[in-house]
Amino acid sequence: MAVSTKRITDLPEKTEVTDEDLIAVGNAGTASLRKTKWSAFWNKILSKIRSDVIVNNKTTTAPGYALDARVGKDIQEQVNDLNTNMIYRPFVLSKWCNGGEQINLLVDVSKAEKRRLPIFIGGNIGGGSFLQMGLLDNLTASSTEIKFTAILISDSGLMRAYANLNNGSANMYRIMIQSASGMGQHIFVMIPAANVRLENTW
Numbered sequence: 001m002a003v004s005t006k007r008i009t010d011l012p013e014k015t016e017v018t019d020e021d022l023i024a025v026g027n028a029g030t031a032s033l034r035k036t037k038w039s040a041f042w043n044k045i046l047s048k049i050r051s052d053v054i055v056n057n058k059t060t061t062a063p064g065y066a067l068d069a070r071v072g073k074d075i076q077e078q079v080n081d082l083n084t085n086m087i088y089r090p091f092v093l094s095k096w097c098n099g100g101e102q103i104n105l106l107v108d109v110s111k112a113e114k115r116r117l118p119i120f121i122g123g124n125i126g127g128g129s130f131l132q133m134g135l136l137d138n139l140t141a142s143s144t145e146i147k148f149t150a151i152l153i154s155d156s157g158l159m160r161a162y163a164n165l166n167n168g169s170a171n172m173y174r175i176m177i178q179s180a181s182g183m184g185q186h187i188f189v190m191i192p193a194a195n196v197r198l199e200n201t202w
Contacts (some may be wrong), residue, residue, distance in 0.1 A: 054066045107196050
């Protein structure tokens with residue numbers, strides 16, 4: 001078997017490496033060389049990188065490690081779940097309303113089952129408190145007063161609320177809440193599982 005005495009710099013250059021290319025490998029401290037396919041050699045390198053550098057967990061704090069793509073998928077799914085929960089989180093409003101002041105809400109009900117949503121309105125006036133519950137359901141383009149069931153009433157400082165479809169869209173409700181008395185009062189409004197925007201005016 002002839003042994004080449006050419007220097008590496010004298011060998012012809014190949015710009016692309018294929019899986020069938022051969023390379024010479026040897027053990028440290030020995031003069032023995034053996035041949036191996038580039039694909040096998042590269043797979044050994046990848047295996048070493050995966051075991052020593054890439055982690056498949058969300059707990060590693062040591063520097064110098066890369067995150068396995070499978071963990072990235074898990075993180076994305078958690079982000080998607082958080083975004084979904086944000087859509088379904090309750091809307092809560094607490095504010096002082098002067099006598100005759102209105103609260104205008106735009107409610108996205110596209111994620112609500114059968115586009116039905118409960119609405120809770122409470123408040124206090126003159127040291128007394130009230131809490132009432134209504135249902136947003138079967139709305140039309142015409143403004144309709146929401147019927148409430150009293151949960152707690154200790155004075156006459158009730159609020160009235162009216163609702164209708166926003167520009168005819170079945171997925172968007174417009175709600176207008178106003179005091180049934182001319183007195184100012186602190187108002188509490190809660191609408192579970194809806195994306196709600198507070199509007200200044202209609």
